[in-house]
Amino acid sequence: MKTFIIKLYIKFLYGNISRDEFLEMRYEINKTSDKELSALLEEEWNDDLNVNKISEKDKAEIKKNLNFYINYDTKRSNKKRYYQIAAVLIPCVVLLSVYLYTLQPQKENGNFVVEVKAGEKALVTLPDHSRVWLNSKTKLTYINGLVNTREVKLTGEAFFKVSKDKTHPFLVSMNNLHVEVLGTSFNVKATPGSDLIETSLVEGKVKLSGVNLSQDYYLKPNEKAIYSHSNKNIQIVSTDNELETAWKDNKLEFKSESFKNILTRMEDWYGVIITCNCPKIENDPISGTFNNEQLTEVLDNFKILYHIKYEIKDKNIIITSK
Amino acid sequence: MESDILKSYANELRKGSHVAFNAIYEMYGGKIYGFVFSHTKSSEIAKDIVQDTFLKLWTMRSTITADGSLQSLLFTISNHKMIDVFRSQINKVEFEDYIEYSENDEYSENSVERKIYYDEFIKALSISKKLLPQRQLEIFELSREKGLNIEEIAKGLNISEQTVKNQLTSALKTIRVELSKHNMLFLIIFEICFTTYKIK
Numbered sequence: 001m002k003t004f005i006i007k008l009y010i011k012f013l014y015g016n017i018s019r020d021e022f023l024e025m026r027y028e029i030n031k032t033s034d035k036e037l038s039a040l041l042e043e044e045w046n047d048d049l050n051v052n053k054i055s056e057k058d059k060a061e062i063k064k065n066l067n068f069y070i071n072y073d074t075k076r077s078n079k080k081r082y083y084q085i086a087a088v089l090i091p092c093v094v095l096l097s098v099y100l101y102t103l104q105p106q107k108e109n110g111n112f113v114v115e116v117k118a119g120e121k122a123l124v125t126l127p128d129h130s131r132v133w134l135n136s137k138t139k140l141t142y143i144n145g146l147v148n149t150r151e152v153k154l155t156g157e158a159f160f161k162v163s164k165d166k167t168h169p170f171l172v173s174m175n176n177l178h179v180e181v182l183g184t185s186f187n188v189k190a191t192p193g194s195d196l197i198e199t200s201l202v203e204g205k206v207k208l209s210g211v212n213l214s215q216d217y218y219l220k221p222n223e224k225a226i227y228s229h230s231n232k233n234i235q236i237v238s239t240d241n242e243l244e245t246a247w248k249d250n251k252l253e254f255k256s257e258s259f260k261n262i263l264t265r266m267e268d269w270y271g272v273i274i275t276c277n278c279p280k281i282e283n284d285p286i287s288g289t290f291n292n293e294q295l296t297e298v299l300d301n302f303k304i305l306y307h308i309k310y311e312i313k314d315k316n317i318i319i320t321s322k
Numbered sequence: 323m324e325s326d327i328l329k330s331y332a333n334e335l336r337k338g339s340h341v342a343f344n345a346i347y348e349m350y351g352g353k354i355y356g357f358v359f360s361h362t363k364s365s366e367i368a369k370d371i372v373q374d375t376f377l378k379l380w381t382m383r384s385t386i387t388a389d390g391s392l393q394s395l396l397f398t399i400s401n402h403k404m405i406d407v408f409r410s411q412i413n414k415v416e417f418e419d420y421i422e423y424s425e426n427d428e429y430s431e432n433s434v435e436r437k438i439y440y441d442e443f444i445k446a447l448s449i450s451k452k453l454l455p456q457r458q459l460e461i462f463e464l465s466r467e468k469g470l471n472i473e474e475i476a477k478g479l480n481i482s483e484q485t486v487k488n489q490l491t492s493a494l495k496t497i498r499v500e501l502s503k504h505n506m507l508f509l510i511i512f513e514i515c516f517t518t519y520k521i522k
Contacts, residue, residue: 013360015424022421026412034405041404045357045397054355054372058365062373063347070340070380 002028009040014051112142116156119271121247126152130170133159133248136268137191157189159248162204177210177227186219187244200224200244208234252290252298258283259306263319270295271315278321281306328392335379336386343383347376350396358404362411363420363440371407375400415467416444450497458493461486 008025011017017025029037114134116122122134126142128150134140138156151171162170164183172179174190177197184204190197199208201219208217208225212232219225224239246253252269254262260282263274272295276282284306290298299310299317307322328349334342351372358368378399386395411417420443438446451459464470464478472490476483 015360015363017421018425019418019422022412022418029409029412034402037405037408038401041361041401041408042397046393048353052356052359052368054352054359054368058355058369059351062351062369062376063344065373066347066376066380067340067344069377070343 005029006040010044013044111144113139115139117271118268121250126150128165128168128170129163131161131163135159135247136271154188155190155192157187157191157247159185159187159245161185176212176229177208180207180209181205187241187248195229197227197229198224198244199227200239200241202241202245246289250292252293253288255287256285257287259286262286266295266298272317273315274317274319276319278306278308278319280321281308332386332390332392335383338383343376343380346379346392350392351376354396354400358400358407361404361408363417363424364411365439366441367407367411371400371403374403411440415469416447419443419447419466447497453496454493458489458496461489462493462497465490 005025005028008017008021009029011021012025032040112127114122114124116134116136116138118136120136124132124134124140126132127144130150132140132152135157138154138158140156140158141153143151143153149169149171150165151173153173155174160170160172160181162181162183162185166182170181170183172181172188174188174197177190179186179188179199181204184206185202186204186206187200187202188197189199199206199219201221201223203221206219208219208227210227213234217225217234217236219236222238222241224237224244226235226237227233228235240255243253243255247269252265254265257265259278260276263276266272267274288301290301295317296312299319302308302319303310309320309322311318311320331342331345335346354372354375355368358371359365362368375396379396382399417440420440423438423443451462454462461475461479464475465472470478472483472486476486479486
């Protein structure tokens with residue numbers, strides 16, 4: 001690069017270039033290749049020009065943003081050295097866009113793990129472009145490095161929209177139960193500690209199999225398979241998919257569920273602990289839909305309907321009858 | 323060149339240490355900022371690139387090698403972005419205006435006013451422009467942003483050159499007054515800029 005241009009460039013950096021000199025420098029730089037320009041910049045970079053100091057305020061602001069990100073990033077990483085993960089978790093109720101990405105491709109066959117805490121939900125895109133909505137208190141492990149199949153392990157509740165790939169079946173495995181699909185959408189609920197695993201099909205076709213099952217089962221749309229760990233069998237019933245998958249659209253929906261049950265679901269949904277001193281209404285069946293509503297709005301509804309009082313202390317909510 | 327401390331920071335960062343990450347930020351955050359700022363004269367752009375660069379450093383931490391220099395690594399990470407913003411910034415019409423303004427700024431070295439940088443310049447200019455009547459704004463933009471001369475503007479709008487001159491003069495008057503509220507310097511500078519270069 002011509003020396004006089006370098007002189008102009010230095011003048012520009014120090015902010016004492018004239019308009020005419022600037023136009024000349026710009027003309028030359030526009031003709032310069034990225035590679036050449038990069039070399040010029042690098043020389044300056046190593047020279048420490050020491051002008052234009054960052055303000056303490058800006059410095060602190062960026063640091064805060066960075067630390068917010070890395071703390072978040074570190075929390076998400078699995079302790080057991082499963083490599084990469086990720087899902088941007090959504091505070092409270094808002095289920096928005098979330099994505100799965102790979103931080104560092106590892107040579108080892110590390111698995112992708114996404115874990116969603118109570119009060120949060122997530123939407124992840126798997127490496128095969130299948131999308132999975134994860135409900136609160138759910139853990140999904142994507143087994144990496146398989147050649148002929150795609151496989152995930154699930155505890156908790158998830159709604160799958162599996163990308164079509166007939167040559168690579170998609171397998172969801174829970175304790176003793178496997179759901180195999182070729183490209184479809186369905187909801188699976190395998191709450192840890194619960195005796196039942198529920199699979200509801202929205203569209204397509206899925207096959208259920210398990211070590212404890214004498215035969216394979218196939219589900220049709222609008223059917224639900226209920227697997228019982230203790231009875232080691234499957235019951236197929238017709239179901240209402242809107243109700244089954246309402247959670248993924250941020251709708252807290254219940255049909256004739258007991259008040260007690262609903263409070264348990266609300267604990268997971270909002271990530272709170274609810275104590276109910278209201279034995280009289282505990283078993284009342286309740287139906288209703290809350291569309292993306294705040295916890296207090298839901299509680300206020302109950303307050304009016306069931307004549308209760310509630311108190312919120314941090315994450316603890318105490319409900320008492322009036 | 324780099325001290326042992328830096329090497330150990332690099333090592334710790336690879337293992338995911340927040341302390342090392344923050345220490346590296348303390349050492350190099352300001353350097354990247356100053357570097358980008360001197361190329362763009364914009365604090366907003368400089369802040370963006372500092373943040374981007376360190377996020378990338380964090381995400382690629384596992385690939386850091388002990389013998390590599392952090393200084394070159396940070397340059398490599400931000401290099402493409404820096405070249406992009408540098409090229410795009412110097413080719414903006416407003417940037418040319420800003421340089422014009424800065425050049426004249428030097429004449430008032432004794433002034434107690436602090437130096438105005440690109441972001442503030444653009445902000446003050448856009449506020450001022452809102453005050454212009456439609457026709458004046460149109461003529462001002464043709465002159466400043468499209469870089470047309472008075473003759474071209476007159477032809478394009480099918481009005482006389484004298485009308486263009488008059489409209490431009492009153493537009494500049496409004497802008498001068500408004501800019502002066504942001505910094506007294508503008509009052510003098512803009513007069514010099516616009517009268518010298520545009521209204522001959």
